Amino acid sequence: MGQFGSKPARGGDALRIESVGIVNFRCLDNVEVAFSDITTFIGPNGAGKSSVLRALDWFFNGGKLDERDVWSGHDGPPRIRVRVTFTDLTEQDREALGPRYAPPTASTFTAWRTWESGEDKMSGSALAFPPFEAIRSATSAATKKTAYNALRDEQQDLDLPKWTSASNVDGAMEDWERDHPDRLSDAESGGTHLFGFNGQNKLSGLFDFVLVTADLRAGEESSDVRGTIIGRILERTIDRGEVDAEFAKLADEIAEKQAAINAEHLTGQLADLAKKLSAEVESFTRGRSVNLQPVEPELKPQLTKIKVSIQDHLTETDVERQGHGFQRALLISSLKLLADHGTQDGSNSVICLAIEEPELFQHPTQARAFSTVLRDLASHPENNLQVTYATHSPYFVDARYFDQVRRVQRATDGDDAHAKVRIRHATLESVEARLQGYVKDTVVVARWHLVCNSHLAEAFFANAVVLVEGDSDKAIFDGVAARTTHFAIDGISIAAAQGKGHLYIPHAILSELEIPLVVFDNDSGCEGRMQADGKEAAKILDTERNLKKGNRDLLRYLGVTEEDYPEGPVAPHVVAIPDTLESVLTTHWPAWDLERQRIVASGQGVDGKNYPTYSLAAQTCPQTPTGVLLDVIAAARNLI
Incomplete structure (x- = not known):
C-alpha cells in the first residue's frame, strides 16, 4: 500500500478488524465491509452507515435484540448474524485464543455472533474434529452428556474417557484433537466453548x-x-487495591465498635423489656417467650469513587454543564x-x-x-x-486515502421490493487496474497531491460527479446549472482535475465509488491559434499529433469509440467540448463576457479568471446559453 500516499500494511503489531459481514441487521440485508486503520462510512441519511457501527457494537458488547431489529425482507425465522475477521494476531492473542482458534500457522481469526428467534450465540472459526462440534454446541450439561455418550458408543475406536463433568469432557476432546491433527478440519465452533459457560469472552482484554x-x-x-x-x-x-483494603478494615473496626456500644447501652434494657413482654404473652399462651436484641447493621466497605469535574476559568462545573x-x-x-x-x-x-x-x-x-x-x-x-x-463532513475524508472510504447507498428494485444496502469501496488494486496502460505508477505518485486534494473529498459525498479539466469549467457549469436548480440541490458535485491529463486518476477512483460524468476540451482549434501566433509548422504538427492521441487515449480509457476531435455527448457519461470552453463562450455565448465585465465594473466581481465572478456571470447573464453548455447540465442530471 505504498502508492497514493497510503502507508504500508501492519505486520503483526496488534489485533485488527480486517473485514466484517452483516446479515439481516436493521436495514442491512447482506453486506461485506473491508476495514482499514481508519474506515470512513459516507452516504445519505438513512443509508445504513450507523447500522454498521451498531451491528459491531452488538457483536462486541451485546445488548437486547428483537424482531424489529431484523431486516424487513428476511426469509424464514428471524435471524441476525454478524461476522468479524481479525488479522495481525500477536503471540499474546494466540495464547489467549488458544491453539484451536489461533494455531501458529493461522494469520487470521474469525468469530460470529448470531441471534435467532430470541437466542444469542457466539462462535468462532477453529480447527476441530467435526463430530465434537455437535457436543460443544449443546445448550445444557444434560444434552451435552447425552451427545457425548452417544458418540463414545458409536465410535469406540476414538477411545474417549467416561463422562465425569462438562469441563472434563471439554478437556478430553481438546486433548484428543491435539493428538490427532490429521483428522481435524475447519469448523465454526459453538459459543459456549469459545466464550465459556460462565460467559468469559476470549476477546476480553485483547x-x-x-x-x-x-x-x-x-x-x-x-x-x-x-x-x-x-x-x-x-x-x-x-x-x-490498598485503598479498598483499608476501607474494608475500617468497616470491620466500625462494626466492632458499634457492637460494643450496643452491648453497653442497649443489651440490658432490651433484656428487661423482653422479660416483661414474655410475661404478658404467657398469660395468653404457654411455651413461648420474646427475645429483643440490637440489630447489627451490615457495614459493607464502600469502594473508592472518583468524581470528574471541569475547571472553567474560575468556575468548577459538572461535565453536563x-x-x-x-x-x-x-x-x-x-x-x-x-x-x-x-x-x-x-x-x-x-x-x-x-x-x-x-x-x-x-x-x-x-x-x-x-x-x-x-x-x-x-x-x-x-x-x-x-x-x-x-460522517457527512468532507473534513473527515482525506482524498489521499480514498481506499479508506466506504460509500453506503440504499436502493430498491421497485415500490413493492424491500430496500437493500450496498457498500462501494475503491481499493488500491482496483484503481491501479483501471489505470493500467494509461498512467505510470511513478507519475501517479508524483501527481497525487495535485489531483486529489482540490475537490475530490466533497465529490465522494455527491449523488453524481461532473469531472472537468479546471476551475473555470467548474465555475461556468455551476452557474449555468443554477439558472434552473443549483447542482447542490440535486446532490451533484463538480470536481476539477486541473488538466485533461489529470482526469484519469480521479475518474478511476470515482468510478469505483460511483460512475462520474467526464467533460473535457477537444482542443480542435489549437492548430489555428498556433498558426496565428506564428509557430513553426513542425511544432504545430507535433502538437496536433499529441492532442489527437490524447483525445483517443482518453476515449479508449472511458470505453468510448475513438475520434481525433470528438464533440458533444459522445456517451451518457462523456461530453466533449468543441475546441475549448473559452472559445465556446466567445462564439456561442458572447453575452456571458459582457455580464462578467458588468459584474467587475459594479464592484461585485474580480477581473481575470475568478471562480465566483465566472459563476455569477453564468447564472445572471440575460441571454440563455445553448448547445454543449446545456448538454453537460442535462447529462449530469441524467446520472441521478
Missing part, C-alpha cells in the same frame, strides 16, 4: 470496541461506573488516554473507536483538527487504536 453515538452523553461516560469510558481508564490506570462540542472532545481525549494506557500496562489490548458523526458540535477549525488527531492516532501502530466513523 480487543475493545467503543461506540460514541451521536446522542452519547458525556456526563454518563464520565462517571466512575464499570463499563464507562472514565471507568475503563480508572480500571487500567489507578490501583485502588459544558457545551456539546467540549463534551465530545472530552470523550475522544479520554479514549485516546485509554488507548495509551492499554499499551503502557503491557496488555497490548486494542481499542476500536467508532464515532457517529464526529463533526457534531464542532467548529470547522476544530473539526479539521479533530480529523487530524484521529488520523494521527490510528496511523501509529504503538497506539493500538483502530478508528471508524460515519
Whole structure:
C-alpha cells in the first residue's frame, strides 16, 4: 500500500478488524465491509452507515435484540448474524485464543455472533474434529452428556474417557484433537466453548470496541461506573487495591465498635423489656417467650469513587454543564488516554473507536483538527487504536486515502421490493487496474497531491460527479446549472482535475465509488491559434499529433469509440467540448463576457479568471446559453 500516499500494511503489531459481514441487521440485508486503520462510512441519511457501527457494537458488547431489529425482507425465522475477521494476531492473542482458534500457522481469526428467534450465540472459526462440534454446541450439561455418550458408543475406536463433568469432557476432546491433527478440519465452533459457560469472552482484554453515538452523553461516560469510558481508564490506570483494603478494615473496626456500644447501652434494657413482654404473652399462651436484641447493621466497605469535574476559568462545573462540542472532545481525549494506557500496562489490548458523526458540535477549525488527531492516532501502530466513523463532513475524508472510504447507498428494485444496502469501496488494486496502460505508477505518485486534494473529498459525498479539466469549467457549469436548480440541490458535485491529463486518476477512483460524468476540451482549434501566433509548422504538427492521441487515449480509457476531435455527448457519461470552453463562450455565448465585465465594473466581481465572478456571470447573464453548455447540465442530471 505504498502508492497514493497510503502507508504500508501492519505486520503483526496488534489485533485488527480486517473485514466484517452483516446479515439481516436493521436495514442491512447482506453486506461485506473491508476495514482499514481508519474506515470512513459516507452516504445519505438513512443509508445504513450507523447500522454498521451498531451491528459491531452488538457483536462486541451485546445488548437486547428483537424482531424489529431484523431486516424487513428476511426469509424464514428471524435471524441476525454478524461476522468479524481479525488479522495481525500477536503471540499474546494466540495464547489467549488458544491453539484451536489461533494455531501458529493461522494469520487470521474469525468469530460470529448470531441471534435467532430470541437466542444469542457466539462462535468462532477453529480447527476441530467435526463430530465434537455437535457436543460443544449443546445448550445444557444434560444434552451435552447425552451427545457425548452417544458418540463414545458409536465410535469406540476414538477411545474417549467416561463422562465425569462438562469441563472434563471439554478437556478430553481438546486433548484428543491435539493428538490427532490429521483428522481435524475447519469448523465454526459453538459459543459456549469459545466464550465459556460462565460467559468469559476470549476477546476480553485483547480487543475493545467503543461506540460514541451521536446522542452519547458525556456526563454518563464520565462517571466512575464499570463499563464507562472514565471507568475503563480508572480500571487500567489507578490501583485502588490498598485503598479498598483499608476501607474494608475500617468497616470491620466500625462494626466492632458499634457492637460494643450496643452491648453497653442497649443489651440490658432490651433484656428487661423482653422479660416483661414474655410475661404478658404467657398469660395468653404457654411455651413461648420474646427475645429483643440490637440489630447489627451490615457495614459493607464502600469502594473508592472518583468524581470528574471541569475547571472553567474560575468556575468548577459538572461535565453536563459544558457545551456539546467540549463534551465530545472530552470523550475522544479520554479514549485516546485509554488507548495509551492499554499499551503502557503491557496488555497490548486494542481499542476500536467508532464515532457517529464526529463533526457534531464542532467548529470547522476544530473539526479539521479533530480529523487530524484521529488520523494521527490510528496511523501509529504503538497506539493500538483502530478508528471508524460515519460522517457527512468532507473534513473527515482525506482524498489521499480514498481506499479508506466506504460509500453506503440504499436502493430498491421497485415500490413493492424491500430496500437493500450496498457498500462501494475503491481499493488500491482496483484503481491501479483501471489505470493500467494509461498512467505510470511513478507519475501517479508524483501527481497525487495535485489531483486529489482540490475537490475530490466533497465529490465522494455527491449523488453524481461532473469531472472537468479546471476551475473555470467548474465555475461556468455551476452557474449555468443554477439558472434552473443549483447542482447542490440535486446532490451533484463538480470536481476539477486541473488538466485533461489529470482526469484519469480521479475518474478511476470515482468510478469505483460511483460512475462520474467526464467533460473535457477537444482542443480542435489549437492548430489555428498556433498558426496565428506564428509557430513553426513542425511544432504545430507535433502538437496536433499529441492532442489527437490524447483525445483517443482518453476515449479508449472511458470505453468510448475513438475520434481525433470528438464533440458533444459522445456517451451518457462523456461530453466533449468543441475546441475549448473559452472559445465556446466567445462564439456561442458572447453575452456571458459582457455580464462578467458588468459584474467587475459594479464592484461585485474580480477581473481575470475568478471562480465566483465566472459563476455569477453564468447564472445572471440575460441571454440563455445553448448547445454543449446545456448538454453537460442535462447529462449530469441524467446520472441521478
